[in-house]
Amino acid sequence: MPSTDRKRPARRTGPATPAIPPTDGLLDFYRQMVFIRRFEERAARAYTEARIGGYCHLNLGEEATVAGLMAALRPDDYVFTNYREHGYALARGIAPERIMAELYGRSDGVSKGWGGSMHMFDIAARFMGGYGIVGGQLPLATGAALAIQYRGGSEAVVCLMGDGTTNIGAFHESLNLAALWNLPIVYVVVNNGLGMGTTVEQSSAEPELHRRAAAYRMLAARVDGNDPAAVRDAALEALESARTGRPYLLETMSGRLKGHSVVDPARYRSREEAERLKASDPVAAFAVRLHETGLLTDELIAEIDAEALGAVAGAVAFAEASPHPDPSTLFDHTYATPVPNDSRRLPGEALFPAAPRPAAEPAGVRA
Known part of the structure; x- marks a missing residue:
């Protein structure tokens, strides 16, 4: 049985995390954010063309959160996501061709064409799948953290979820066990303000979701999800805590530029709210920030965009050429x-x- 001693267990912590200069990796962040944006836009188009079937949930508007979180992980860390997972798979290093092929339901896809948008899995990247059942990933991620502790490993688990997931039982059960057993896990609430079409304020008595960690004496923080560097730094701190046996709840504040899924017209939003979200687009805002600091020029912006569009076109061509899986x-x-x-x-x-x-x-x- 796992120990119920609240003292931190002896664990291997692995190499120390080096200090990161303020401007280090910012252009890489921007390239990745642009690529995720173009990939998701192409996925939306393919869905309307009936090239992609089933459900399809996009990371449009959450690119900064995606890039920042994945940059903080070590290669041997584990990632569990919900069904809004394409960007995380890309940022984790899974080939975009395999991801697009999976969206197309083709045999060269990351789940051999049988998983589709919501169920990607790659053990080599320690990307442990997207889950269509709200909160279905939480108990599994918690169990993975328990396995790491049992082996005395130095890895950590990052478990992603939307804001609506914080109201289900598995959220509370998982956080309680993680805190009780000192598990190496970071729970990340990507708060875009809406659980499908219901606002956080309408569904949660405590809308500052990171505060829920207090019930389990767990460390927690809220961070600007539109700033990839801020997300990375907050995630590094959270992971360092988790590796020493102190689980963590991190809330990232971001926006969802489109509806809950590709087929959701988001009519629950007012025109003013839609315009406000468009004005806070993290990709465009980050481009302005880098332009002002001299790290990005108009020519480089055009070059990065062209590279992204070319890579996405290549992924689509690969998916189109990939065969359908054999029904047998x-x-x-x-x-x-x-x-x-x-x-x-x-x-x-x-x-x-x-x-x-x-x-x-x-x-x-x-x-």
Whole structure:
């Protein structure tokens, strides 16, 4: 059983995090944000063209939060997300061609075409999947953190969720266990102000969601989700805490430029609110900031945009050329145990083979 001692357990903390200069990586942040923006815009277009099926939720307006959070992780850390996951997969280093192919439902996709927009998984990147059930990722991420502690590892887990997830039971159960057992996990609430079409103020008695950590004596902070450097720095602090056995709740404040999903027209927003969100677009605002500091020029802005559009076009071409998965492989990556119509079984092989007979008892031997 896990220890209930509230003292920090002895764990390997790994290499120390070096100090980061104020301007380090800012252009890289901008390139990544632009690429995520162009990728998501192309995904939206492909959905309206019926090239992408099922559900599709985009990171439009959350690019700074995505880039900042993923920059703070080590390669051996684990990421659990909800269904708004494309940008996180891109920032985690998964090839955009494989991500686009997954959106298209093709066999070269990151989940071999069977997962689609909401269910991407890549063990090499320690990207442990998107989850369509609200809050479904929280208990799993908490369990992964428990496994790290049990092994004495130095990794940490980052578990992403939207603001609406903080009202379900799994949120409270997971935070309680993480705090009780001193688990190496950072829970991140990406607060875009809306749980589908309901505002945080309408659904939460405590709209400052990071304050909920106080119920579990857990460290917490709120950060400007439109500033990738601020998000990175806050996430580094949170991860450092988690690695020493003090779990953390981080709330990033961002905006959602479009509806909850591609098919949501967002009619619950007033024209004034839509204009306010457009004016606070993190990609455009970050470009202005870098331009003012001299790190970005008009020519470089055009060059970065052209590079992003070219890379996205390449990802689309790859997805279009990728074959559809064979329907006979439907169950191959769904169940660990045998199931009917499982193409991994040989023809005529029994679904549940009979247990082997015990060896014959030698003559003259009695029990």
